[in-house]
Amino acid sequence: xxxxxxxxxxxxLKGLACPMPVVKVxxxxxxxxxxxxxxxxxxxxxxxxxxxxxxxxxxxxxxAVDTQDNVTTxxxxxxx
Amino acid sequence: xxINQAVQALQNEMASMRDERKNKLSMVVFSGDLDKLLAAFIxxxxxxxxxxxxxxxxxxxxxxxxRDPSKKAKGKNIFGKMFGFMLPxxxxxxxxxxxHMAGMGTAMLKSLMKKKNVASLEEMIRLAIELEVxxxxxxxxxxxxxxxxxxxxxxxxxxxxxxxxxLEEAGDSKIQLFI
Numbered sequence: 376x377x378x379x380x381x382x383x384x385x386x387x388l389k390g391l392a393c394p395m396p397v398v399k400v401x402x403x404x405x406x407x408x409x410x411x412x413x414x415x416x417x418x419x420x421x422x423x424x425x426x427x428x429x430x431x432x433x434x435x436x437x438x439a440v441d442t443q444d445n446v447t448t449x450x451x452x453x454x455x
Numbered sequence: 456x457x458i459n460q461a462v463q464a465l466q467n468e469m470a471s472m473r474d475e476r477k478n479k480l481s482m483v484v485f486s487g488d489l490d491k492l493l494a495a496f497i498x499x500x501x502x503x504x505x506x507x508x509x510x511x512x513x514x515x516x517x518x519x520x521x522r523d524p525s526k527k528a529k530g531k532n533i534f535g536k537m538f539g540f541m542l543p544x545x546x547x548x549x550x551x552x553x554x555h556m557a558g559m560g561t562a563m564l565k566s567l568m569k570k571k572n573v574a575s576l577e578e579m580i581r582l583a584i585e586l587e588v589x590x591x592x593x594x595x596x597x598x599x600x601x602x603x604x605x606x607x608x609x610x611x612x613x614x615x616x617x618x619x620x621x622l623e624e625a626g627d628s629k630i631q632l633f634i
Binding site: 390391392393394395397398400401402428429432433 | 497500501503504505506571572573574582586
């Protein structure tokens, strides 16, 4: 994928299991400014369903999802 | 009825139909089994991450999971001592509802959880407290089983409450669960 957004902060969530990836991301996003982008690197297979659901409920946007080997990075833009 | 009256009546009707429930999850935690307690805390912390206000009401067999193993309470009667001895002393001591197998099953699950990087129940309780999940403890369960406040884990906003408090919280919650 060529259109990978630029991330302001990158979080290593590899190896963490449910519900930790969404919990950590929600804690991190609270500390960020509106408009900033968080790159969350995960290996939890549940994250593919969980991050979109989390983003929809909290009103944030997933700009891109990038999978390399078994690591999936979610680029999340803070909208509010 | 003229048109203004009709509009007013309609508006009143709509106001009474409007959903007053908040973005909130209220949960009765009744079970003292490790598996069910884990499920309760995964849902609670997940909900907090989703931006929900979360309330957990600990009652009956779930109550001893909130005991602090490093604390002792004095002045218990014989029944209190018996419950204190028979029931698990804190989250580390609770066991599986199935496949406990005299401790082997529970130990196996715990080692698997560690291997797969799944948070332990104690970690989940600490995380819930950090995420400002409200944890209420049923006053009657405490009294019935002879537990004293000084032997329970401590956290900001700890309250011993009755059923009315839970129902008040559940009444304006979008989601209610019993585990």
